Amino acid sequence: MANVKDIISLMSAPSAEDSALIQRAHEFAAEAHKDHKRFSGEPYLVHLEATAKGLAALDMSANTVVAGLLHDSIEDANIPPERIEKEFGKEVRFLVEGVTKLGRFKYRGAERHRESLRKLLVATGQDARVLIIKLMDRLHNMQTLSHVPEHKRQRIALETLEIYAAIAHRLGMGVVRRELEDLAFEYAFPEEYKKTKQLLTERSKETLERLEKMSRTLRKEFAKEGMTSFHTDYRVKGLYSLQRKLNRKGGDIEKIYDIAALRVIMKDIPECYRVLGIVNNLWQPLPNKIKDYIAFPKPNGYQSLHTTVFSGDGGIVEVQIRTEEMHREAEYGITAHVIYKDGDGPDSPASRAGGKRTSSFDWIKSLIPGFRRSPNEPETPVAKKEAPKRTRYGSFGGPEWLADLGDHMEDPDIERTLKTDIFSHRVFVFTPTGDVVDLPIHSSPIDFAYAIHSDIGDHVAGAKLNGKLVPLDTELHNGDIVEIVTKKAASPKTKWLDFAKTSLARRHIRNAIEKDKKV
């Protein structure tokens, strides 16, 4: 059982119960998938372990790690959800069912579907843990994509770029995004990948030597100033992100100054600004390239000070200055804080790391039911009572990407915007072939039928929800698969107006009834 130990050892403070639970889930998964193999010929369990390891490394709760081990058990091993609940509890069942629903759609590359898919992902993933499990699942699938039949690879790679990398970005998980993008890039656009990789190899050696030199100069300067608590780091730009930037700059690599960037990580915000001064004093900064993302964070919560300077030996280099906490957030996004622990006491890794509970991710933490407030904390979002914090969001009062998601964003109150407008006003359901239909909440199969086509709506004879026949006034829920049974002789009924919600459906029903009367 060395593999279970590997998973548990990645968690920072697993209790004896956590370990036992994960052990049990591992045995359960091994049994459920014992006849399955991956395309690589490896036992299927390898994939489940890899997913669970990813989650453990992000320090997710035991329940989330367990859900990682079981994430394919409903879909691929026909385990009934009830059994998962019986063995591992309601929460694990909820997470596994959430991941199963997300897995049911297929990316078809059509522009009009792309935005719906993103909406769907966010809606069905209204518990962010579902999305994070899905991201770790996808990461391992991308790492093993070479074993997948060739004709499937490009679709999966494009889906990864368009959907999953975008989701990782929106959750602020820079590390996951970069890895997904670079793995997918090779399969999605092999020619561009080769070219970009060569360009980066040629360029990065020289740049890295330059960064090393600058870093030495900087360390000496810090010593003179008596600053001792810091570290430096480099980051080489991801290949896919470099390629996109190249496209924006007309293919001219000379115009890209952040192929590699020097990172300076300081202990607090005042020191970050002090370092910005030191850097701009040591090296000539480029005009209009000093960016204060601490005062004005990016829409996904990213914070840092950036400056681009002439290195003095003919080069131009970007320097990124941030605190340790900002650094963790930039790399791991919402998972940077240990917010999934079932009870994070004073010994939790978050408090050991000095992590503050208030951050730019509070809005998304509110999506996570497992996020515990301390008993003396009021119900209001943490961000609100921290008056000295600057507004972290755009002028509409919500993270900008959320504004892209719907037409219901006028209300400036973040909590209301998230909970009420996005997740409570719309439902996202599937056609049997996996296309997504976006409907108002409390919609019925009739609304669904008319949303597909008026001919279908006008001839509804029955409806199946997730494979079962249901009455036509059944309310649709997020993730339902809806199938409409039509008959030529069927026609709209007056009583449909009692439960049809969309104006489209209601108009068609009324027209049909009117026509009927005239005949």
Ligand code: MN
């Ligand atoms: Mn999987």
